[in-house]
Amino acid sequence: MIFFMSSISRGIVVTGANGFVGKNLRNFLHKNKIKVLGVSRKNFRKHASEVKIISTNLLEPKLQTKLKNYDALIHLIGIGRQSSKSTFEEINLNLTKNVIKACKNAGIKKLSLSVVLVFLEATSQIILFQNTRLNAK
Template identity: 25%
Template sequence: MRVLITGAAGRIGTMMRTRLRADGRTLRLLDVTPLSAAEPGEDVELVTGSVTDPEVMASACQDADALIHLGGISRESTWAETLDVNINGTQVVLEAARDAGVPRVVLASSNHAAGFREIAEAGHDGVPADSPPRPDTFYGVSKAAMEALGSLYHSRFGMDVICVRIGSCFDRPPDLRGLSTWLSPDDAARLFEACLTSPSPGYRVIWGVSDNTRRVYSIAEAEALGYRPQDNAEKFADEFAGTPALTGDAARYLGGPFCTAPLGVPN
Protein backbone atom coordinates (compact mmCIF):
# COMPACT_ATOMS: atom_id res chain seq x y z
CA MET A 1 0.00 0.00 0.00
CA ARG A 2 1.33 3.42 -0.96
CA VAL A 3 0.13 6.42 1.06
CA LEU A 4 0.89 9.93 -0.18
CA ILE A 5 1.23 12.51 2.60
CA THR A 6 1.35 16.18 1.63
CA GLY A 7 2.84 18.69 4.05
CA ALA A 8 5.13 15.94 5.28
CA ALA A 9 7.77 18.37 6.57
CA GLY A 10 5.25 20.19 8.75
CA ARG A 11 4.59 19.60 12.43
CA ILE A 12 1.92 16.93 12.04
CA GLY A 13 3.50 15.43 8.94
CA THR A 14 6.80 15.00 10.76
CA MET A 15 5.10 13.28 13.67
CA MET A 16 3.18 10.96 11.33
CA ARG A 17 6.25 9.94 9.32
CA THR A 18 7.38 7.56 12.04
CA ARG A 19 3.99 6.71 13.50
CA LEU A 20 2.34 5.61 10.24
CA ARG A 21 5.08 3.18 9.28
CA ALA A 22 3.73 -0.31 8.72
CA ASP A 23 4.80 -3.53 7.07
CA GLY A 24 3.85 -3.51 3.42
CA ARG A 25 3.26 0.26 3.39
CA THR A 26 5.24 2.84 1.45
CA LEU A 27 4.93 6.46 2.56
CA ARG A 28 5.33 8.94 -0.28
CA LEU A 29 6.18 12.22 1.44
CA LEU A 30 5.66 15.57 -0.29
CA ASP A 31 6.49 19.09 0.83
CA VAL A 32 7.83 22.36 -0.58
CA THR A 33 10.62 21.99 2.00
CA PRO A 34 13.14 19.25 1.16
CA LEU A 35 12.71 16.28 3.49
CA SER A 36 15.37 14.39 5.39
CA ALA A 37 16.70 11.28 3.70
CA ALA A 38 15.22 7.88 4.46
CA GLU A 39 16.50 6.15 7.56
CA PRO A 40 17.76 2.55 7.32
CA GLY A 41 14.79 0.26 6.78
CA GLU A 42 12.38 3.16 6.23
CA ASP A 43 10.14 2.63 3.18
CA VAL A 44 9.61 6.19 1.98
CA GLU A 45 9.60 8.08 -1.30
CA LEU A 46 10.46 11.79 -1.12
CA VAL A 47 8.91 14.45 -3.36
CA THR A 48 9.76 18.15 -3.28
CA GLY A 49 7.02 20.41 -4.63
CA SER A 50 3.93 22.43 -3.89
CA VAL A 51 0.34 21.28 -3.54
CA THR A 52 -0.55 24.22 -5.79
CA ASP A 53 1.42 22.74 -8.72
CA PRO A 54 -0.81 20.50 -10.87
CA GLU A 55 2.14 18.72 -12.51
CA VAL A 56 3.80 17.94 -9.19
CA MET A 57 0.56 16.63 -7.73
CA ALA A 58 -0.31 14.60 -10.83
CA SER A 59 3.05 12.83 -10.61
CA ALA A 60 2.84 12.37 -6.83
CA CYS A 61 -0.60 10.76 -7.02
CA GLN A 62 0.40 8.07 -9.50
CA ASP A 63 0.05 4.58 -8.02
CA ALA A 64 -1.06 5.96 -4.64
CA ASP A 65 -3.68 3.94 -2.77
CA ALA A 66 -4.57 6.73 -0.35
CA LEU A 67 -3.73 10.37 0.29
CA ILE A 68 -3.47 12.29 3.56
CA HIS A 69 -3.57 16.00 2.75
CA LEU A 70 -1.78 17.93 5.49
CA GLY A 71 -0.15 20.48 3.19
CA GLY A 72 -1.07 24.14 3.45
CA ILE A 73 -0.87 27.18 5.68
CA SER A 74 -1.58 26.08 9.24
CA ARG A 75 -2.24 29.51 10.70
CA GLU A 76 -4.10 32.73 9.99
CA SER A 77 -2.60 34.56 7.02
CA THR A 78 -3.57 37.02 4.32
CA TRP A 79 -6.64 36.23 2.23
CA ALA A 80 -4.56 36.00 -0.96
CA GLU A 81 -2.13 33.46 0.51
CA THR A 82 -4.91 31.48 2.18
CA LEU A 83 -6.91 31.34 -1.05
CA ASP A 84 -3.92 30.27 -3.12
CA VAL A 85 -2.49 27.56 -0.90
CA ASN A 86 -5.35 26.24 1.20
CA ILE A 87 -8.32 26.53 -1.14
CA ASN A 88 -6.85 26.39 -4.63
CA GLY A 89 -4.22 23.94 -3.39
CA THR A 90 -6.87 21.58 -2.05
CA GLN A 91 -8.68 21.60 -5.40
CA VAL A 92 -5.40 20.82 -7.19
CA VAL A 93 -4.79 17.92 -4.78
CA LEU A 94 -8.28 16.48 -5.18
CA GLU A 95 -8.24 16.83 -8.95
CA ALA A 96 -4.87 15.08 -9.18
CA ALA A 97 -6.16 12.29 -6.91
CA ARG A 98 -9.29 11.89 -9.01
CA ASP A 99 -7.36 11.78 -12.27
CA ALA A 100 -4.92 9.21 -10.87
CA GLY A 101 -7.70 7.04 -9.46
CA VAL A 102 -6.72 7.45 -5.79
CA PRO A 103 -9.75 5.93 -4.04
CA ARG A 104 -9.39 7.51 -0.59
CA VAL A 105 -8.43 10.99 0.56
CA VAL A 106 -8.10 12.22 4.15
CA LEU A 107 -8.28 16.02 4.43
CA ALA A 108 -6.82 17.87 7.43
CA SER A 109 -9.59 20.29 8.30
CA SER A 110 -9.70 22.21 11.56
CA ASN A 111 -11.88 23.07 14.52
CA HIS A 112 -11.69 26.62 13.15
CA ALA A 113 -14.01 25.60 10.31
CA ALA A 114 -16.67 25.63 13.04
CA GLY A 115 -15.08 28.09 15.44
CA PHE A 116 -18.23 30.20 15.84
CA ARG A 117 -20.33 27.25 16.91
CA GLU A 118 -21.25 27.67 20.55
CA ILE A 119 -19.85 25.37 23.20
CA ALA A 120 -23.39 25.27 24.58
CA GLU A 121 -24.33 23.19 21.51
CA ALA A 122 -22.44 20.26 22.98
CA GLY A 123 -24.69 17.30 23.73
CA HIS A 124 -23.86 14.34 25.94
CA ASP A 125 -20.84 13.40 23.81
CA GLY A 126 -19.99 16.92 22.61
CA VAL A 127 -20.65 19.10 19.57
CA PRO A 128 -21.44 16.79 16.64
CA ALA A 129 -18.59 16.45 14.16
CA ASP A 130 -20.78 17.20 11.15
CA SER A 131 -22.08 20.49 12.58
CA PRO A 132 -22.39 23.00 9.72
CA PRO A 133 -19.36 25.27 9.27
CA ARG A 134 -19.15 28.54 11.19
CA PRO A 135 -15.55 29.62 10.51
CA ASP A 136 -13.79 32.02 12.84
CA THR A 137 -10.93 33.22 10.60
CA PHE A 138 -9.81 33.27 6.97
CA TYR A 139 -7.97 30.08 7.89
CA GLY A 140 -11.26 28.62 9.12
CA VAL A 141 -12.95 29.64 5.86
CA SER A 142 -10.29 27.75 3.93
CA LYS A 143 -10.99 24.62 5.95
CA ALA A 144 -14.75 24.97 5.41
CA ALA A 145 -14.00 25.25 1.67
CA MET A 146 -11.80 22.16 1.95
CA GLU A 147 -14.71 20.20 3.43
CA ALA A 148 -17.02 21.43 0.66
CA LEU A 149 -14.52 20.40 -2.02
CA GLY A 150 -14.19 17.00 -0.39
CA SER A 151 -17.96 16.59 -0.45
CA LEU A 152 -18.07 17.57 -4.11
CA TYR A 153 -15.37 15.10 -5.15
CA HIS A 154 -17.07 12.33 -3.23
CA SER A 155 -20.50 13.04 -4.71
CA ARG A 156 -19.26 13.56 -8.25
CA PHE A 157 -16.60 10.88 -8.48
CA GLY A 158 -17.29 8.39 -5.69
CA MET A 159 -14.02 8.97 -3.85
CA ASP A 160 -13.94 8.15 -0.13
CA VAL A 161 -13.22 11.48 1.56
CA ILE A 162 -12.79 11.96 5.31
CA CYS A 163 -12.41 15.48 6.69
CA VAL A 164 -10.71 15.58 10.09
CA ARG A 165 -11.45 18.72 12.09
CA ILE A 166 -8.22 18.72 14.06
CA GLY A 167 -8.21 20.45 17.43
CA SER A 168 -4.59 21.11 18.45
CA CYS A 169 -2.03 18.42 17.65
CA PHE A 170 1.15 18.97 19.64
CA ASP A 171 3.34 16.89 21.93
CA ARG A 172 1.45 18.50 24.82
CA PRO A 173 -1.46 20.96 25.08
CA PRO A 174 -0.24 24.45 24.12
CA ASP A 175 -2.47 26.35 26.56
CA LEU A 176 -5.45 26.06 28.89
CA ARG A 177 -7.88 25.75 25.97
CA GLY A 178 -5.75 22.87 24.73
CA LEU A 179 -6.96 20.72 27.62
CA SER A 180 -10.16 20.50 25.59
CA THR A 181 -8.83 20.55 22.02
CA TRP A 182 -5.67 18.42 22.31
CA LEU A 183 -5.00 15.59 19.88
CA SER A 184 -1.94 13.69 21.00
CA PRO A 185 0.49 12.64 18.26
CA ASP A 186 -0.11 8.98 19.07
CA ASP A 187 -3.90 9.43 18.92
CA ALA A 188 -3.47 11.35 15.65
CA ALA A 189 -1.74 8.29 14.21
CA ARG A 190 -4.53 6.05 15.53
CA LEU A 191 -7.09 8.36 13.94
CA PHE A 192 -5.36 8.48 10.55
CA GLU A 193 -4.95 4.71 10.68
CA ALA A 194 -8.70 4.36 11.19
CA CYS A 195 -9.31 6.72 8.27
CA LEU A 196 -7.04 4.64 6.04
CA THR A 197 -8.49 1.25 6.96
CA SER A 198 -12.20 1.79 7.61
CA PRO A 199 -14.18 0.00 4.87
CA SER A 200 -16.06 2.26 2.45
CA PRO A 201 -16.50 5.35 4.66
CA GLY A 202 -17.94 7.50 1.86
CA TYR A 203 -17.90 11.17 2.87
CA ARG A 204 -17.38 11.89 6.57
CA VAL A 205 -16.56 14.83 8.79
CA ILE A 206 -15.01 13.88 12.14
CA TRP A 207 -13.34 15.68 15.01
CA GLY A 208 -9.65 15.06 15.58
CA VAL A 209 -9.23 15.13 19.37
CA SER A 210 -8.10 12.81 22.12
CA ASP A 211 -10.55 11.57 24.72
CA ASN A 212 -9.93 14.56 26.96
CA THR A 213 -11.83 14.99 30.20
CA ARG A 214 -12.65 18.58 29.17
CA ARG A 215 -13.37 17.97 25.50
CA VAL A 216 -16.48 19.57 23.99
CA TYR A 217 -16.12 17.73 20.67
CA SER A 218 -17.89 14.48 19.85
CA ILE A 219 -15.63 11.56 19.05
CA ALA A 220 -18.55 9.23 18.25
CA GLU A 221 -18.19 9.83 14.51
CA ALA A 222 -14.48 9.00 14.60
CA GLU A 223 -15.10 5.95 16.76
CA ALA A 224 -17.54 4.72 14.10
CA LEU A 225 -14.53 4.49 11.77
CA GLY A 226 -12.55 2.46 14.31
CA TYR A 227 -10.74 5.23 16.19
CA ARG A 228 -9.84 4.28 19.75
CA PRO A 229 -8.13 7.20 21.52
CA GLN A 230 -5.88 6.37 24.43
CA ASP A 231 -4.67 9.77 25.64
CA ASN A 232 -6.18 12.49 27.82
CA ALA A 233 -4.92 16.06 28.14
CA GLU A 234 -5.93 16.15 31.79
CA LYS A 235 -2.53 14.73 32.78
CA PHE A 236 -1.11 18.16 31.88
CA ALA A 237 -3.71 20.14 33.85
CA ASP A 238 -1.36 21.02 36.70
CA GLU A 239 0.85 22.92 34.24
CA PHE A 240 -1.96 25.45 33.77
CA ALA A 241 -2.91 25.87 37.42
CA GLY A 242 -3.55 29.55 38.04
CA THR A 243 -4.01 30.34 34.34
CA PRO A 244 -6.97 32.72 33.99
CA ALA A 245 -10.02 31.08 32.45
CA LEU A 246 -11.27 32.31 29.09
CA THR A 247 -14.05 34.87 29.24
CA GLY A 248 -16.56 36.46 26.88
CA ASP A 249 -16.68 35.19 23.29
CA ALA A 250 -13.44 33.26 23.83
CA ALA A 251 -15.31 31.15 26.38
CA ARG A 252 -18.54 31.02 24.40
CA TYR A 253 -17.32 29.69 21.07
CA LEU A 254 -15.35 26.63 19.97
CA GLY A 255 -12.73 28.85 18.33
CA GLY A 256 -11.86 30.51 21.64
CA PRO A 257 -9.65 33.59 21.24
CA PHE A 258 -9.42 33.02 17.48
CA CYS A 259 -12.97 34.40 17.28
CA THR A 260 -11.72 37.87 18.21
CA ALA A 261 -8.22 37.84 16.69
CA PRO A 262 -7.59 40.18 13.73
CA LEU A 263 -8.50 38.72 10.34
CA GLY A 264 -5.78 38.18 7.79
CA VAL A 265 -2.91 38.94 10.15
CA PRO A 266 -0.23 36.23 9.98
CA ASN A 267 0.49 34.65 13.34
Protein backbone atom coordinates in the same frame (compact mmCIF):
# COMPACT_ATOMS: atom_id res chain seq x y z
CA MET B 1 -6.76 6.05 11.34
CA ILE B 2 -6.79 2.26 11.73
CA PHE B 3 -10.02 1.87 9.73
CA PHE B 4 -8.45 3.98 6.99
CA MET B 5 -5.30 1.85 6.86
CA SER B 6 -7.05 -1.51 6.79
CA SER B 7 -7.70 -1.24 3.06
CA ILE B 8 -4.31 0.19 2.09
CA SER B 9 -2.21 -2.14 -0.03
CA ARG B 10 -0.16 0.22 -2.20
CA GLY B 11 0.60 3.00 0.27
CA ILE B 12 -0.34 6.51 1.36
CA VAL B 13 0.65 9.94 0.04
CA VAL B 14 1.24 12.58 2.74
CA THR B 15 1.23 16.24 1.70
CA GLY B 16 2.85 18.62 4.17
CA ALA B 17 5.30 15.82 4.91
CA ASN B 18 7.80 18.17 6.56
CA GLY B 19 5.35 19.73 9.02
CA PHE B 20 4.90 18.64 12.63
CA VAL B 21 1.89 16.40 11.95
CA GLY B 22 3.37 15.17 8.66
CA LYS B 23 6.64 14.06 10.27
CA ASN B 24 4.85 12.21 13.05
CA LEU B 25 2.38 10.60 10.67
CA ARG B 26 5.21 9.45 8.40
CA ASN B 27 6.99 7.95 11.42
CA PHE B 28 3.79 6.11 12.41
CA LEU B 29 3.24 4.79 8.89
CA HIS B 30 6.89 3.72 8.61
CA LYS B 31 6.69 1.81 11.91
CA ASN B 32 3.56 0.07 10.62
CA LYS B 33 5.31 -0.84 7.36
CA ILE B 34 3.05 1.27 5.16
CA LYS B 35 4.61 2.60 1.97
CA VAL B 36 4.70 6.42 1.99
CA LEU B 37 5.11 9.12 -0.65
CA GLY B 38 6.02 12.30 1.23
CA VAL B 39 5.31 15.58 -0.57
CA SER B 40 6.65 18.90 0.71
CA ARG B 41 7.71 22.26 -0.70
CA LYS B 42 10.90 22.03 1.39
CA ASN B 43 13.54 19.33 1.55
CA PHE B 44 13.14 16.83 4.39
CA ARG B 45 14.77 13.70 5.78
CA LYS B 46 12.98 10.58 4.63
CA HIS B 47 12.85 7.00 5.83
CA ALA B 48 14.77 4.47 3.73
CA SER B 49 11.53 2.92 2.46
CA GLU B 50 9.88 6.25 1.69
CA VAL B 51 9.61 8.07 -1.63
CA LYS B 52 10.14 11.85 -1.38
CA ILE B 53 9.06 14.63 -3.73
CA ILE B 54 9.85 18.32 -3.30
CA SER B 55 7.13 20.23 -5.13
CA THR B 56 4.86 23.26 -4.92
CA ASN B 57 2.63 22.10 -7.78
CA LEU B 58 0.58 19.00 -7.00
CA LEU B 59 -0.61 18.83 -10.61
CA GLU B 60 2.85 18.59 -12.16
CA PRO B 61 3.28 15.50 -14.39
CA LYS B 62 6.09 13.82 -12.39
CA LEU B 63 3.95 13.87 -9.25
CA GLN B 64 0.82 12.74 -11.09
CA THR B 65 2.70 9.70 -12.41
CA LYS B 66 3.82 8.73 -8.89
CA LEU B 67 0.38 9.26 -7.32
CA LYS B 68 -1.05 6.44 -9.44
CA ASN B 69 0.92 3.96 -7.31
CA TYR B 70 -0.90 4.83 -4.04
CA ASP B 71 -4.30 4.03 -2.50
CA ALA B 72 -4.85 7.11 -0.34
CA LEU B 73 -3.76 10.68 0.26
CA ILE B 74 -3.66 12.57 3.57
CA HIS B 75 -3.60 16.32 2.93
CA LEU B 76 -1.91 18.21 5.78
CA ILE B 77 -1.18 21.53 4.07
CA GLY B 78 -3.02 24.56 5.41
CA ILE B 79 -2.40 27.93 7.01
CA GLY B 80 -4.06 29.46 10.04
CA ARG B 81 -2.72 32.96 9.43
CA GLN B 82 -2.59 34.87 6.15
CA SER B 83 0.36 36.84 4.86
CA SER B 84 1.05 38.80 1.71
CA LYS B 85 2.77 35.68 0.33
CA SER B 86 0.15 33.10 1.37
CA THR B 87 -3.58 33.75 1.55
CA PHE B 88 -6.32 31.48 2.90
CA GLU B 89 -7.84 31.30 -0.56
CA GLU B 90 -4.55 30.40 -2.23
CA ILE B 91 -3.41 27.75 0.26
CA ASN B 92 -6.47 26.39 2.04
CA LEU B 93 -8.88 26.56 -0.89
CA ASN B 94 -7.06 26.50 -4.23
CA LEU B 95 -4.29 24.13 -3.15
CA THR B 96 -6.89 21.78 -1.65
CA LYS B 97 -8.85 21.90 -4.93
CA ASN B 98 -5.63 20.91 -6.73
CA VAL B 99 -5.13 18.02 -4.30
CA ILE B 100 -8.65 16.76 -5.02
CA LYS B 101 -8.08 17.14 -8.77
CA ALA B 102 -4.73 15.32 -8.51
CA CYS B 103 -6.40 12.46 -6.63
CA LYS B 104 -9.14 12.22 -9.26
CA ASN B 105 -6.57 12.18 -12.07
CA ALA B 106 -4.56 9.45 -10.31
CA GLY B 107 -7.55 7.33 -9.32
CA ILE B 108 -7.01 7.82 -5.57
CA LYS B 109 -10.36 7.22 -3.90
CA LYS B 110 -9.40 7.65 -0.24
CA LEU B 111 -8.66 11.23 0.74
CA SER B 112 -8.30 12.78 4.18
CA LEU B 113 -8.29 16.58 4.45
CA SER B 114 -7.09 18.30 7.61
CA VAL B 115 -7.24 21.85 6.25
CA VAL B 116 -10.87 22.34 7.37
CA LEU B 117 -9.73 22.39 10.99
CA VAL B 118 -7.97 25.70 10.35
CA PHE B 119 -11.37 27.39 10.04
CA LEU B 120 -12.89 26.08 13.25
CA GLU B 121 -12.77 27.43 16.78
CA ALA B 122 -12.76 24.93 19.66
CA THR B 123 -12.19 22.05 17.26
CA SER B 124 -11.97 19.52 20.07
CA GLN B 125 -15.67 20.14 20.79
CA ILE B 126 -16.90 20.01 17.21
CA ILE B 127 -17.79 16.88 15.30
CA LEU B 128 -17.64 17.23 11.53
CA PHE B 129 -19.94 15.32 9.25
CA GLN B 130 -19.95 15.15 5.47
CA ASN B 131 -22.40 18.06 5.23
CA THR B 132 -21.09 20.25 8.07
CA ARG B 133 -20.96 23.87 6.88
CA LEU B 134 -17.86 25.91 7.64
CA ASN B 135 -17.66 29.69 7.96
CA ALA B 136 -14.30 30.70 6.55
CA LYS B 137 -13.19 34.31 6.94
